Amino acid sequence: MTRLTALGSGWLAIAALLSVGTAHAQEADADLIKRGAYLATAGDCTACHTKAGGKFMAGNFKLDTPIGAIKTPNLTPDDETGIGKWSYETFEKAFRHGIGDEGEYLYPAFPFGWYTKVSDEDTKAIFAYLKSLPPVKEKREENEIPFLFNVRTALITWRTAFFTAERFKPDPNASAEVNRGGYLVEGLGHCGMCHNERKLVGNSSLAGRFGGGVIDGWYAPNITPDGHQGIGAWSDEEVVAYLKTGTAPGNRPGVAAGPMRQTIEESLSKMTDADLRAMVAYLRTIPAKQTYKEKDLQAFNQPGAPGADTYLTYCSSCHRPDGKGVEGAIPALAGNTSIQSRGPETIINVIVGGLAAQSGYAPMPAIGQEMTDEQIKNVTDYIRNSWGNKAPVVSETGVVASARQKIKTMMAGNAPCSTIDDDKLKASVEQATGGDALKGLKPNDFVPVLSRVAPQVKAAAPEAGDDAVVNGLLSAFCKANRSDRDAEPLPWSATIGSFGNVAYSQVKNPEKRVDAAPGQPPASGASSPKP
Structure with missing residues (x-):
C-alpha cells in the first residue's frame, strides 16, 4: 500500500466515524424531540397556546382570568413573533421561574408555579420539541387587563407570598408509581390549576388542594378520595377510564364537559395507561376533603320540589323520571358524582349550551334556551338533590344569567357552526x-x-x-x-x-325508525316528546 493510499483510507475511516456519529446524534435528537412531544402533551400546552381555528402552538388563545383577559404567546420557533431566538436558558427561566425573555414577571395564569417542579431533563426535551415545530409568524395580541393589574412589577407581591422555585422531591416512603403520579399531578399536569379551591394562591398548602372550585365559569370537581364529593367511591379502573375517554365504565354516570373535556381530548387521552394509573395512585394519597358538609345542606322536599315539573317536561324523556338515563346512550343523573359537586356551574352550563356527541353518548340539546332563569335554577337544584343525590342548592344570584352570557355554542344558536376537521x-x-x-x-x-x-x-x-x-x-x-x-x-x-x-x-341503529327525537322539547301547545 502506498503512503497516499494509506492516507486516503485514513480519511475514509474518519469520514465513516463522523457519519456514524452524526447519525447517532440525529437519532438522539429525534428521541429527545419525541419525548418532548409527549411531555408537552402531558402538560396540555396545546389547550392554551392554540386558539380556535389558529395555527398549532401559535398562541393568542384568550384566557379569561379574575384580573382580565390574557392572550397567550406564540410557542413556535419563529424568530420575530415566537421563541426562535430563545436560548434554553431563556426558556427555562420562563418555564420554571415565570420570568419572560425581557425580564418581566409572567402572570400566574401560566402554570410556572407547577412547572417549576419539572426536571432539567424533561425541560430540555420540551424545549427541543418546541424548537422542532414549524415556525408560524403570528404576533401576540394585547392583553385585556385594566390598570393596576397590568403593572407587572406588582406581581412581586404574589411571587413572594406563593411562589417557590423547586424541583419535585420524591417521597422515599412511597412507591415508584405514586412518585411518578405525584410528579405528573403536581408538575406537568398542574391539576391544581383547576381543581384547587383557591386558584391564584398557586401550588401551595394554602390553595385548598384538589377540593374543587370554579375555573373560567365551570366547576372543577373535588378529586380527593372523599367518598361522596370526590373519587373515593370510584375504582382505579373507573378513574383511569374517565381520564382517558371522558366517561367511566359500569355504574359511574356522567361525561366530561367544558375545560375538562378539552384536557382529556388534547392531553390525558394521549398519555400512557401507566402514567394515568400513576396519577390516580398519587391522588389516592391526598387527604380526603369535603367542600361542604352534608348536615349543612338545605332540606329538599322532593315530591313538591320546585323544578320537578320542569324536569318532567324537558328532561325526563331522555334522562328518565328516575334519573337513570339510557345505558350507553344517555348518561344517568342519579348518583352522578360531578353533579353533586359544591358548585352548580357545570350542570348549568350544559343545560344552557348543550353538548356534542361524545364517548358514545347522544348529543344533548341546549334545552335551557327554552327555559327561564328560574326554571334552570330550580331544575338544577332538583337534579342535584333527587334519587339519592345531595348537593347545595343554587344560592348565588345571577349564576344562570352569567352562564347565558358566557356560554356560546352551536347547539344554543349563539356561536358559529362547528367545522369538520376530518x-x-x-x-x-x-x-x-x-x-x-x-x-x-x-x-x-x-x-x-x-x-x-x-x-x-x-x-x-x-x-x-x-x-x-x-x-x-x-x-x-x-x-x-x-x-x-x-x-x-x-x-x-x-x-x-x-x-x-x-x-x-x-x-x-340504522334499521330503526323513530317518530320523534328523544329529548326534543315540546313546542308551544305541543305534547311532551316520546321517549
Whole structure:
C-alpha cells in the first residue's frame, strides 16, 4: 500500500466515524424531540397556546382570568413573533421561574408555579420539541387587563407570598408509581390549576388542594378520595377510564364537559395507561376533603320540589323520571358524582349550551334556551338533590344569567357552526347530503332523510367513529339552516337538538325508525316528546 493510499483510507475511516456519529446524534435528537412531544402533551400546552381555528402552538388563545383577559404567546420557533431566538436558558427561566425573555414577571395564569417542579431533563426535551415545530409568524395580541393589574412589577407581591422555585422531591416512603403520579399531578399536569379551591394562591398548602372550585365559569370537581364529593367511591379502573375517554365504565354516570373535556381530548387521552394509573395512585394519597358538609345542606322536599315539573317536561324523556338515563346512550343523573359537586356551574352550563356527541353518548340539546332563569335554577337544584343525590342548592344570584352570557355554542344558536376537521368525513357528509339535502329540512322529515344519509356517511368514513359522524351531520345541518332564524316549527336550539338525536339514532341503529327525537322539547301547545 502506498503512503497516499494509506492516507486516503485514513480519511475514509474518519469520514465513516463522523457519519456514524452524526447519525447517532440525529437519532438522539429525534428521541429527545419525541419525548418532548409527549411531555408537552402531558402538560396540555396545546389547550392554551392554540386558539380556535389558529395555527398549532401559535398562541393568542384568550384566557379569561379574575384580573382580565390574557392572550397567550406564540410557542413556535419563529424568530420575530415566537421563541426562535430563545436560548434554553431563556426558556427555562420562563418555564420554571415565570420570568419572560425581557425580564418581566409572567402572570400566574401560566402554570410556572407547577412547572417549576419539572426536571432539567424533561425541560430540555420540551424545549427541543418546541424548537422542532414549524415556525408560524403570528404576533401576540394585547392583553385585556385594566390598570393596576397590568403593572407587572406588582406581581412581586404574589411571587413572594406563593411562589417557590423547586424541583419535585420524591417521597422515599412511597412507591415508584405514586412518585411518578405525584410528579405528573403536581408538575406537568398542574391539576391544581383547576381543581384547587383557591386558584391564584398557586401550588401551595394554602390553595385548598384538589377540593374543587370554579375555573373560567365551570366547576372543577373535588378529586380527593372523599367518598361522596370526590373519587373515593370510584375504582382505579373507573378513574383511569374517565381520564382517558371522558366517561367511566359500569355504574359511574356522567361525561366530561367544558375545560375538562378539552384536557382529556388534547392531553390525558394521549398519555400512557401507566402514567394515568400513576396519577390516580398519587391522588389516592391526598387527604380526603369535603367542600361542604352534608348536615349543612338545605332540606329538599322532593315530591313538591320546585323544578320537578320542569324536569318532567324537558328532561325526563331522555334522562328518565328516575334519573337513570339510557345505558350507553344517555348518561344517568342519579348518583352522578360531578353533579353533586359544591358548585352548580357545570350542570348549568350544559343545560344552557348543550353538548356534542361524545364517548358514545347522544348529543344533548341546549334545552335551557327554552327555559327561564328560574326554571334552570330550580331544575338544577332538583337534579342535584333527587334519587339519592345531595348537593347545595343554587344560592348565588345571577349564576344562570352569567352562564347565558358566557356560554356560546352551536347547539344554543349563539356561536358559529362547528367545522369538520376530518377531510374524508367532510367529503362523505357533502356527498351524502348532495350539498342541499339538509337545507330547509323540517323536523317531520328528519327521520326519512337521515335514515338514508347517516348510514351512507358512516359507511364512507368508518374510521371516523360514530361520535364524529353525528357531529359532522350536526355541523352540516347548522351550515345549511342557521340563516333561518325562525327555525319553524321549533326554536333553533330545539330544532338542531332534535336533528342531533335523530342523527344519533340512525348512526347507531340504522334499521330503526323513530317518530320523534328523544329529548326534543315540546313546542308551544305541543305534547311532551316520546321517549
